[in-house]
Amino acid sequence: MQRGKVSFRCSECLSVSLQWSGQCSSCSAWNSLSEVVETRHQAAIFSPKGGPSGISKICDISHENIQRRQTGISELDRVLGGGLVLGSVILLSGDPGIGKSTLALQLAAKQHEEIDTLYVTGEESSQQLVLRAKRLGISNLPIDVLAGNSLQSILEHISEYKLVVIDSIQALSSGNLTSLPGSVAQVRESAEAILRYAKNSECCVLMIGHVTKEGTLAGPKLLEHMVDTVLYFEGDDASRLRMIRSYKNRFGNVNEVGVFAMTGSGLQEVGNPSEMFLSRRVSDVPGSVVLATHQGTRPLLVEVQALLDASSLGNPRRLCVGLDAQRLMMLLAVLNRQSDVLVGAYDIFVNVVGGIRIVDSGADVALLAAIISSVLDKPFPRDVVCFGEIGLGGEIRPVQRGEDRIREASKLGYERVLVPKDNYTALETIEAQIIDIVSVSELVQWVEQNPS
Numbered sequence: 495m496q497r498g499k500v501s502f503r504c505s506e507c508l509s510v511s512l513q514w515s516g517q518c519s520s521c522s523a524w525n526s527l528s529e530v531v532e533t534r535h536q537a538a539i540f541s542p543k544g545g546p547s548g549i550s551k552i553c554d555i556s557h558e559n560i561q562r563r564q565t566g567i568s569e570l571d572r573v574l575g576g577g578l579v580l581g582s583v584i585l586l587s588g589d590p591g592i593g594k595s596t597l598a599l600q601l602a603a604k605q606h607e608e609i610d611t612l613y614v615t616g617e618e619s620s621q622q623l624v625l626r627a628k629r630l631g632i633s634n635l636p637i638d639v640l641a642g643n644s645l646q647s648i649l650e651h652i653s654e655y656k657l658v659v660i661d662s663i664q665a666l667s668s669g670n671l672t673s674l675p676g677s678v679a680q681v682r683e684s685a686e687a688i689l690r691y692a693k694n695s696e697c698c699v700l701m702i703g704h705v706t707k708e709g710t711l712a713g714p715k716l717l718e719h720m721v722d723t724v725l726y727f728e729g730d731d732a733s734r735l736r737m738i739r740s741y742k743n744r745f746g747n748v749n750e751v752g753v754f755a756m757t758g759s760g761l762q763e764v765g766n767p768s769e770m771f772l773s774r775r776v777s778d779v780p781g782s783v784v785l786a787t788h789q790g791t792r793p794l795l796v797e798v799q800a801l802l803d804a805s806s807l808g809n810p811r812r813l814c815v816g817l818d819a820q821r822l823m824m825l826l827a828v829l830n831r832q833s834d835v836l837v838g839a840y841d842i843f844v845n846v847v848g849g850i851r852i853v854d855s856g857a858d859v860a861l862l863a864a865i866i867s868s869v870l871d872k873p874f875p876r877d878v879v880c881f882g883e884i885g886l887g888g889e890i891r892p893v894q895r896g897e898d899r900i901r902e903a904s905k906l907g908y909e910r911v912l913v914p915k916d917n918y919t920a921l922e923t924i925e926a927q928i929i930d931i932v933s934v935s936e937l938v939q940w941v942e943q944n945p946s
């Protein structure tokens with residue numbers, strides 16, 4: 495293959511130089527130059543349709559419905575926005591060992607009978623892949639596997655398939671470049687070539703991408719703007735629960751969450767995640783509050799825990815896992831101004847049980863209620879669920895999908911729901927009692943007067 499012109503691009507400031515050096519001459523960043531090859535005849539990502547100039551009128555462009563394929567894994571369908579879209583490229587990323595390869599192999603097993611499916615394993619040997627398949631109970635299936643990491647050999651085969659799993663994009667290497675697999679140049683070159691082929695041959699590609707220790711450099715961040723959908727695996731090591739969240743989706747909602755449990759035989763879907771998140775809840779412990787949240791299109795109940803402990807430090811610690819740490823600071827300031835509850839001298843630890851990360855301003859009331867409950871040493875009532883956003887003036891504001899949240903709480907047998915006044919709806923079909931609150935001071939009072 496003909497080698498193009500080689501130059502070096504800084505990953506920080508994107509300036510290009512003809513020679514490699516340890517420090518970028520433009521922005522002085524260290525170790526940021528990586529090789530790029532300019533090939534003269536880069537094929538366009540989309541082959542032009544429309545007139546000779548490639549320009550067409552928006553009203554003339556046909557807009558047949560997007561064709562989706564159900565994956566056979568309903569939690570995955572949910573995060574994809576209803577299934578796989580042919581010709582789309584999905585990036586699945588997450589920490590090492592979280593279950594990316596497992597899910598990809600399970601997907602290939604579900605799909606191989608219906609559409610031509612290829613599993614490219616660049617990281618593990620075919621033998622290792624078969625060991626995993628054995629655990630999943632699918633080692634007898636005729637799934638096509640390509641073991642290797644040459645980009646060119648993958649591109650040769652890709653047009654024969656309708657679903658291609660690439661495990662992983664960082665393991666691929668292109669013969670056009672001399673840099674190591676996983677470098678910025680290699681990842682970019684491989685992803686661009688695969689994207690081009692996928693778009694032109696209506697093939698759906700699931701790319702696995704690692705999060706590097708440093709966070710971003712050669713990792714998925716580089717690819718996010720190129721692909722159609724970005725899915726991210728979440729979950730903590732100690733728990734079996736694994737969540738997949740959509741961060742970007744050109745064909746569906748973002749922040750949609752699919753919930754799985756890692757078992758001895760692969761990932762299993764969790765149909766009733768709220769029950770799962772609350773299954774280990776201990777009663778009558780101060781600082782534990784159940785939040786009715788809404789992620790994507792689904793209401794979800796999770797337990798928020800807070801622990802306040804007298805601090806020996808001049809600058810007490812604030813640690814927040816699963817919720818926005820900035821938001822915690824803001825809520826503490828509001829609590830300080832709007833009530834007599836003093837928390838300034840305490841170390842504060844906040845955690846959402848199950849390793850899920852909550853992106854929802856409606857979590858404010860539960861977070862603050864957990865803190866108040868812990869500092870007052872009064873258990874929050876076990877049968878109460880709450881939600882609501884808190885403003886800087888201490889007012890409790892309404893949130894979206896209040897009714898869905900209330901219904902989910904009632905469905906799981908909670909007897910009382912603490913809601914913002916503007917979300918107050920007397921739902922006739924609901925058994926739970928709905929209590930409205932308007933301000934932080936009222937919330938403090940409520941926690942004081944209604945211990946478990």
Ligand code: TYD
Nearest residue numbers: 590591592593594595596629757758759760
């Ligand atoms: P894996 O899919 O290899 O993770 P990734 O590709 O994201 O690095 O998953 C590896 C972990 O999952 C490993 O710790 C073993 C565990 N596992 C199970 O618990 N059950 C199973 O059936 C399989 C296949 C893996």
Ligand code: MG
Nearest residue numbers: 594595596661
């Ligand atoms: Mg893997």
